[in-house]
Amino acid sequence: MAASNGSEYFEFEIEAGRDSFARPSNAETVEEDEEELMWAALARLPSQKQGNFALLRRMPSGVAGETEEYAKTETVDVRKLSRSRREQVVKKAFATNDQDNYRLLSAIKERLDRVGLEVPKVEVRFKNLKVVADVQTGSRALPTLINVTRDTLRMTLLLGPPGSGKSTLLLALAGKLDSNLEKSGNVTYNGHHLHEFHVQRTSAYISQTDNHIPELTVRETLDFAARYQGSSEGFAGYMKDLAHLEKERKIRPSPEIDAFMKASSVGGNKHSVSTDYVLKVLGLDVCSDTIVGSDMLRGVSGGQRKRVTTGEMVVGPRKTLFMDEISTGLDSSTTYQIVNCVRNFVHQMDATVLMALLQPAPETFDLFDDLVLLSEGYVVYQGPREDALEFFESLGFKLPPRKGVADFLQEKSAIGDNTVGYNILEGHGLPHNDNWYWIGVGALLLYALLFNNLVTLALAYLNPLRTSKTAIPLDATEENCTGEGVISQEEGGKKKGMILPFQPLAMTFHNVNYFVDMPKAMSSKGVPEKKLQLLSNVSGVFSPGVLTALVGSSGAGKTTLMDVLAGRKTGGYIEGDIKISGHPKEQSTFARIAGYVEQNDIHSPQVTVEESLWFSSSLRLPKEVSKDQRKEFVEEVMSLVELDILRHALVGLPGSSGLSTEQRKRLTIAVELVANPSIIFMDEPTSGLDARAAAIVMRTVRNTVDTGRTVVCTIHQPSIDIFEAFDELLLMKRGGRVIYGGKLGVHSQTMIDYFQGISGITPIPSGYNPATWMLEVTTPSVEERLGVDFADLYRRSDQYRGVESLIKDLSVPPAGSQPIKFASMYSKDQLSQFLICLWKQNLVYWRSPQYNVMRLCFTTIAALIFGTVFWDIGSKRDSTKALFMVMGALYSACLFLGVNNASSVQPIVSIERTVFYRERAAGMYAPFAYAAAQGLVEIPYILMQTITYGIITYFMINFERTARKFFLYLVFMFLTFTYFTFYGMMAVGLTPNQHLAAVISSAFYSLWNLLSGFLVAKPSIPGWWIWFYYISPVSWTLRGVITSQLGDIVTIIDEPGYRGTVKEYLEVSLDYGPGMIGVSAAVLVCFCLFFFGIFAFSVKFLNFQRR
Template sequence: MSAVGNITVGNNVLHQHSLPPEDYWYWIGLGVLVLFTVFFNLVVTAALAYLRRKTTLLVTALKRAQTINPVDPSEEGSDNQLSKKTKAAEGHDERTKQTGMILPFQPLTMTFSKVNYFVDMPKEMRKPGSMEKRLQLLSNVSGVFTPGVLTALVGESGAGKTTLMDVLAGRKTGGLIEGEIKISGHPKEQRSFARISGYVEQNDIHSPQVTVEESLWFSSSLRLPKEVSKGQRKEFVEEVMRLVELDSLRQALVGVPGNTGLSTEQRKRLTIAVELVANPSIIFMDEPTSGLDARAAAIVMRTVRNTVDTGRTVLLLMKRGGKVIYGGKLGVHSKHLVDYFQGIEGIPPIVDGHNPATWMLEVTAASVEERLGVDFAQLYAKSEQYREVEESIEQLSIPPEGSKPLTFPTTFARNSWSQFLICLKKQNIVYWRSPQYNAVRLMFTVIAALILGSQFWDIGSKRDTTQALFTVMGALYSACIFLGVSNASSVQPIVSIERTVFYREKAAGLYSPLAYAAAQGIVELPYIFAQTILYSCITYYMINFERSAGKFFLYALFMFLTFTYFTFYGMITVGLTSAEHFASIVSSAAYSLWNLFSGFLIPKNSIPIWWRWFYYLCPISWTLQGIISSQLGNLESMITGPGFELTIKEYLKSNFDYGPEKVGISVAALIAFCFVFFATFAVSLKVLNFQKR
């Protein structure tokens, strides 16, 4: 018999929840769901058809006129004349003459001999019956990089230029490397090499929210030795900005490529500057002029020439398959290069006024090689140029008498604490300039609190029946997860963008992944604290829980810990997955499991014994246990239900195992979850690398 007349138990439950019992409501509900589906699809279609995202590009008037004067070909043969002419193109700017004088660097020679590189053979490239398991991308490549010499790797697409640079720079994350690489005659040690080298990547990857000057400050602070004073570091950054002609853009935000901030050529110059402020002895540049117009490319190359102090040029030309087909000096007007290839039977002579590099690529194409029936790599291996290069490698591979291998006492230029503080300062800047993230989430916090508070208005004081008590518990349950899930989702795009920057900075040896992870996590705490204060003050008093300072503090404490572990969990999903959309899928699955095993939908004692272990691994269960125990666990007021009359304290203890004694252990458990999630995120950054090279 039901408590409400002679009706079934099912109808009684529907009545208590104000739901209609008539059968036709099945079809009404189904129809409404279909209408919602159609409506949402129409909204998405209309948005895609008519809404256009506004894009803005930074336009900056340069403070001084920039002119590029061509170098007289007749003067190319003289290093001194070429150096003077390059400076003349800068208008005899006195600042340019000071390049490299503030922080001197140690000139180093790099030699590499018989370098081979193999990767696993892709399945689609394996021939039927073939036992070959490896694909060779570099084949017996040798060469020399000497101080004051600009060395160019030139070749057709797929020749292996970037592969060779990655191998020499130690940037490869997989594959097998063979051969000998030496720095000033000593075997290359990657731990030390990262400290004295710079790598300008083809893709310009920077934090969008920082300025040009701040980007250079960050790189120089972490990469220059601690012996360099703050004043010297600042002066060196100024010098580099002038060198790459970014001093007029010092306060410009980097922005998002193709959307806001710097233009393509300005980003490229910033990428070069970020490496130059490390004052490296050896610099690798992967297509530094890619995507630039003639003016921007000339500025970049002028910068490169100033950096290497304008010496003789050595060129390595590579054919597809990673084989060298020419190495040696260019000569005046590339005479040595042209004479070598014109000496091969069947090669047409270069036309007057034709670019030697373009002509060289044309006459060494795979189709020409096949037509002539020659192998350019074999011809080069038998040439005088090859013997000269090999002799040079042999001489420079012997360390000078009395010299020692270049070593550093530590892996990084700064200690762990300094790395953390510098990373934290940068993250503070990034977060402060991300109103679309922080301002919006604080505004959403207020809106969510008002909605929740008005929905559960004054129910905190109504707890004389089991139904009323469950409503109060539902309010606490909703208050915990309503904003927590939002925090976990909203942090993912921020972490994903910064992780791309992290991969570049980690490869450059700026800092330890643990220092970066610590800064990334701690910078969230002030914003989570602000959320907690706003959310707790609004919901606590609108729901009308007991007016007690101690209970309000515990309510706010559990909210803070809950928002924190949700935020850290959102960061974990990014750290453990290769893309942001994968992180969203993983996190959504976890939310469903957490809700199911939280102990609210199904009390702990009702969960099957073989699933009960998951209850203790569910952070929401500890949040509910703690916050309900802190607000209701000590109440001695009576509560009535079908066939019983107990105090609220006794009812919660017998049905949910909640009580005042559970508050302390719940706080400890939530703190542990925060640390575990944070540590997992840090380890994921240290161990996992989804950027394969």
């Protein structure tokens, strides 16, 4: 009766059971009996095989809909589930069509509780934690934190302004602090110190930076993470005990939950049910087959990429999560759904989660149990979330109306924004609005006049009681009481605007469509269309002096629309009408008058904040703006975005050095503002910022708009204050369709009235954030429930007709107006562009010791090694063996150091090329100016490398000590190092990324080595390969350096097989004839120019950035 494997055995038992019973006529009873038989057969399997099979109900083929009446129960081998079966297992376990995982997790918890099985719990404690780092003068360490316990079954929110130590605390608790940092205090997990166990197997840190392999799809990324983190360990640890206890107590689990838990406990497979579960929870199932992408390669949206970062960690088995700003780039509705799923995970699975968020919406804030509030590295509040407001109110801080609690707490924890004077006035019930400033001034003037008149009368009519004497007051020591309130009032009273002149411009766009070629993954699924439409008949108006919000869920096409309008798309197909003040848009002109704040903050890491702004303003402001005006303007912009105190800070690389995320975001905005554009596009300018920093940025944006500029912002998770700072709204849904366009109105009332006018829409609750409500009532599930399409409703509305009318009016140029024209594409001439780029590149190289200092150190060490290995060999020329040793010394040095130069320059060029794409798109400079600066900046360092290497090796090897030969030796070394360096730059320029450049370069290095004339002498190279000898630069290096050092040596070589001079041996055996020194040098110069020319060509004509 037994079969060779469990599956055959199981099927045999089921069939036998079916034949043993009569079949009732009732179909439902039959189905129940069949299910009973399947459970019975499953129970009779050997215990080691029971975990491999589960029961699953599914619709038979050919039956449409989800009606359970037709569902059939069948056995499935959870080790061999297809993709459709895995998705079916997850769908059945969820028991709902949305992302909510509560039913699934509560059912799992209920199953475990019924048998009294407890899952492992982790309690994290930290006591007197202090982190210290070596920093520049004026900076600080993270101070000591008070004792805190993170209990299970409690989800904790970590709040604090940027720089307060949130990431440092999370890294410290996760055991991922940099080893260079000095840490004191205790961190324990269930009483065990971090050195007593492998922390990485217990907890996971979810970074705020998104680092992924861009060519992998979302599903492949999560499958890889699940497989190598051992996602199956989550349930596998107690599935056997669970099955045993259920069998003892005769408890039958839910088939759906049983199938999910068994499938999740299967390890070693390429694909995992855990991946499908995480895709469902994070809302990534709609883009699971789309590549992740990067700054250079178009992939999923920024919000979806952020969710992939979260998914990479939560797909594993760890139940202690430290989550660092996981909501950056997500709309408030999506953030709420994800945080709610995490809350369910914490409460149902006894997990421990500490999550740092920047701008949590009120409804998201209310999901947390506890709150930890940081300020300047100190814990200023720790306890239940609902008690936080009462705590701050007891200190005199009152929650203003229409402000979220989280935003209020963020502001209160920002020390620079909380003044003593304000709290004293508030505590004494004294007024503090701006109107009372002038009332006070008027009152003081009246008192001054009154007292002066009284003094005059007293002096005129009253006599002194005694002889008057001069009174000399004794001044006490004056204390420096610089109150923050005084500073804030002075700054608040000053209107922040930008003074350089500009021309206000309006942008209209009508029926804009955007298509890309259908992804292969979708085509393979049978999608018949050849193109995928990302924007569908989008129309709107962006007017001067009007701040427009571009809002929509993640993946709705907001960034795509901005890229299309700004001319930043490098591929795809664009349809529609785009005009600037009635004139057709010309991209060459538009780049001069527009700024684009990208979602990804891309800057040269080795320059300071002030230098970044100076570089941008020097290239983009017109020649008519003097240096002093430009300097004043840069200072004004730095002050606007509050970067003046960071003017000398290096930008650094995201997530590893330099500026924080919010500081980098403000720099991105400032780089565009210093160009003094008429139209500014801002892609999520507040993403990654806390409430205070976002308010600062939006004040800057608002002041920019008030000068008459046209500003458009995509925005996620706006607070009420930020959202109502906008004048107009363009709301989009997935598929790139507009569902609302027009004015917001006072307190967003115009927009609220429009949506509340749609039958079935839930009215907005009192005090609720209009932005959050708007996204919640326009989700696909609401459309499905109401049976409407919001995009179709909008196109039939009066709102849409008003926008169409405005587009028609503004699409006609004003009488007598001319389209904007410039004499040249760039504001600076080519020479000025080159000099400014060279100035920046020089700063980058000077501040890259890991590249240049290490290059010189490597050169020195290599020179000493070669010098000692070939010590005094240069004077030994009386045999062919000694001659070949001399040639080997010359050859190996050229190839070894040259290859090192080519390899080490590639990461530098790759990073700067990414920055170049952004700067070229902004119209800063011509590609050749950048390429020339990138090449020329290498020359001084190559020259220093040549002199270092030449002096050491020449005299240690003991070549002939004449000035001419020493100079020729340096010349050939310099040219060799130069063409290798330029080759490395060219390889990056011709390939999409540094890794491919390295692979291709390795092939060329091998061929150059083989066919350079040393390993195989030129006369011995086969005729069909001799052509490569002549195009190999190493062969000309070898010819030139050997000829220059040995070509005139007449020392006699007398040995068996050859008798003659060294000069004759070179001519006969190696074909190194006389007079080739100048030719070799000229050819090497040509190679340098050729490699550099190809690099410049690639920079100008090749664009590997896919947007």
